[in-house]
Structure formats: structure tokens, C-alpha cells
Amino acid sequence: MATSTACATWRHQALGAQLLTAQLGGERPLLYLSPLSACQPLQPARGGVPVLFPQFAQWGPGRKHGFARQLDWQWVGPDEPEADRLSYGLDVLPGQWDGWPHAAQLRLDTRRWADSLDWSLQVRNTGQSAFDWSGGLHPYWAVEDVWATELDGLQSCPGRDQLSGLALSPQAAPWRWGQEGMECLFDGLPDLTLRCATHELQLSGSGFTQWMVWNPGAALAAGLTDLPPGDERRFICVEPVCASRPQHLAPGQTFTGTLSVRWQARS
């Protein structure tokens, strides 16, 4: 794995500006990080918070989830690694990566509070031509067991099951998961609650337009060489993204997308 920087609060790496581990509310990890990530040099870690840009998944001509997660970002500050904020930046020149013909400047700021973490992703068009991009943040939220976890807030949000291609019906109860996993895109960015046995995470965001909810399930996980057997039960990805509706940026325009997570113990 790429060299990472650690302090008591979190561990992160310049490769992909990826936050790898973070702790909120006691001993439990906020983010899942696969122990097999280390076997994949120069690959984004399987876990933490990858940044996806300029393409979400395989929904375009470029590489899956874009090139930003496979590049070294520059450390922007603070001067000394601190326990409560960190910033990385990435300058993209026309034609530099995968022939993508545009210029952009990305910046990812992360801020920690007593029981919450905030991310802000900025994408600025620094070139002469307009472009459309898709992507967002891909957090792997750590859970004790995804089969005993539920996600509240998306019951009436229009969505699509990406595996079957079918529109989702409104749900009477929060979403739950079993061994089949889930890959669903929801149109809208309502506030959500991810509820585990011991704690819940309150998720909110802005700028991004959709939530992608992904867990590979047992069958797909068996094909992921950087995931130990059974570990697909230890996380759920609830991702603030612009996936099926790319963002348009004219020269000089800036997109800002935010994500906040608040940790709360369950009594």
C-alpha cells in the first residue's frame, strides 16, 4: 500500500487523497479497511473513503471510477499533520490522464469534530472548455454485521437496482441486507440514518445529487481478491455521488459537494 500518514484520529494517504481509518465515539472504527489492501501496490485501498473522478463506475469511456483514486494528490495543509483537519489537492492537465482533454483542480478537505466528520470536495474547471464529470465519495462505513444493520431515509426515494435494471418500489421499512448484497442508485440526497446494534451514523450531504448504496454480497465478494472471505458483512457503502446525472462545469466554475457523518451511541 502507499505510504500513509497517521495520528490518533485517523490515517490517510496521498494516493487518491484516501482517508483510510478514522475513529469517532470510542473504540469502534468509523470506516472499514480491508487487511488485504496492502497486497495491491498502487491500487486504491479497499475501504476508507476513495474519491471518484471524473467518471462514476463504468458509466463512461474512461477507467472504472476515474483516475483520481489512482494518483498521488498534493498535501495542501495544515503545515503539520493535525488531528482535526486535512486537505489534499490534485491538478489535472488536459490529456494527462486517460486522454481526458480538460483541466481541473480538485480539493478535498476533511474536518473532524467531537462526534462528527465533514468532507468537502471541490472540482474547479481551470481550462478553456466546459466538461461534464461524474463521481463523488465512496465511504466504506464499518458495521459489526451488515445483516444486522438498517438504512433509514430512502424508503420513498426513487431509485434503481443496478443489478436487475429495475426501478425500486417504495419501501414500508428501512433497507436491510442479506447475502445477496445491494447495488442501488437513489435519486436525491435526503438525510439518512445507518443503524447498527451499538450505534448509528447520521449522514447528510449537499451538492451531490444521488446516494449509491453498495455491498457486494457473498457471490460478488468472492471475486474481489482484496477482500478476505466474509468481510463483505463488515461494511456498507453509502456514497454521495453524481452518477447517472453528470455535473456540467463551464470554464472557471466550481462544484462543491459535502458529506457529514455524525456518530451516536445507541442506548
Ligand SMILES: O=P(O)(O)OC[C@H]1O[C@H](O)[C@H](O)[C@@H](O)[C@@H]1O
Ligand atoms: O471495486 P471498485 O472498483 O472499487 O468498485 C466498487 C463498487 O463501487 C460502486 O459502488 C459501484 O456501484 C459498484 O458497481 C462497484 O463494484
